[in-house]
Amino acid sequence: MKKQVPLTITFIVGVVLILSVFFPPVETWGEDFSLFFDIIAVFAFFLGGGNLIRVHTERIAKKKKDWGFSIITILGFLIMLAAGLFKLWNPGDISADVAATGSLFQLLYDWMFNPLGATMYSLLAFYVASASYRAFRAKNRDATILLIAAFIILLGRTPLGMYATGWIPESFSVLQIPNLAIWVMTSPNLAGQRAIMIGIALGVVAMSLRLILGVERTYLGMDID
């Protein structure tokens, strides 16, 4: 029973969603199933929140390494949750926008979450530079091609590319670095991306069929049989 029920649900949902694309009478069923999916997706927030609390309370209880950060995580989570759920300091009533100007939720978002998120992302610039220094070495022919493409893109994504090669006559404008950068993106990059995408799409079709037919069962948390 533990196996048969989820397998049956997967089979029915999969078959209906495929049929809804090709047969108009079944189209509304496909929409309804998408709606069910959206409703189920909301529960992921409960699951995520619950998991966060469980993991971090355990860390605090066992005084694991850096358990002090877990206190900050839980406090941050609970304060933000309360600010959003009860619409604290919100100028409107309970039906007002959770992100209304002046609300505690929006204040915390603007003055804490926003700068913290941007700071984390900006650290990438430093790590990308360090990684480029170490990785872009002309060790062989393939690496050299990659290196040249990287230089073209790096220059092409700045106005310097045009300043450096703007003097090239219009009849040879393809050699101007910004145009070369566009060529790299729209020819070799595009060809490679399409090949990867088609490969992924075929893989998704195969995996979907395995799921629908019950061959693939790892999502049930158990191996085959």
Added chain:
Amino acid sequence: MTNIGLIISFLVIGVGLLWLFILALKGREVDRRIIFIFIGLAVSVPLLFRISFSEKATPIVRDVFYKIENLPEGSNILLSYDYGPSMAPEVEPMSNAFLRHALAKNHKVFIMCLWATGQSLIATAIDSIIKREFPEKINGVDYINIGFKAGGQGVLNVIITDFRKMYLTDVDGVNLDSVPIFKGIKSLKDMDLLISIGGGFPGVKEWILFAGAPGNIPTAGGSAAVAAPLLYPYYPKQMVGLLGGIKGAAEYESELKKVYPQFANMPTPGIAMMGPQTLAHLVVMAFIVIGNIAFFVNRRRKP
């Protein structure tokens, strides 16, 4: 004084790189902390001394611009803020430019997000752009914020046939049937242009796959630079155009300023950030050259 500071900064960076170049000729590798210092300088100097460059829109950016420009006044444009604070510095200049352009052209703007973190960013955009720069625009008539719904591409699967199956009200709890902007709007198919701004999942790609292509609705995008190469296969058939990274935003801002004189004094964070990006790219390239010199010198020394 500014010029003196600028010259000193460039001298420090230039002399520093030259010193590292000489060390590389001796086969010495550079410590990553030195790279961090140089990147820090390369980013902060142009911000402190406000170095910016003129931009010219590339075809992929111009296509989006003139798609919005050539739509008849009062067309329906949907903007989806599919990003969070971490990505905002890179893609927010795009969403702000799209918003300004659409409102200046008197289009009707429908704003939503597939990321929970997007709702607060929409509220900020409405306060800082619409209410400040377009005070005559009325909520529910000229624009509307319908906010976030969970489900990612599942949301698109539903609203492509019926908005009201997913959204009954706007973010302020006002019934969609009672707002003038939603009169005659049943689904995404009633939109004249879909624009997703993001760089993660769900984002521009999902808008193309689950809304634009199946509904035959023109779709454009604004994406973080790292995700932009993944979207090129959809241009120009499934995707009208794309703004890739800060460069795309800067190009769009320059086109906006060129076509709309009223935006001559508008904030242009995209153009402003091109200074740090240009210098940072130069420093990265210098370090790649230095790294390769050190690599070849060391390889030659090995027996």
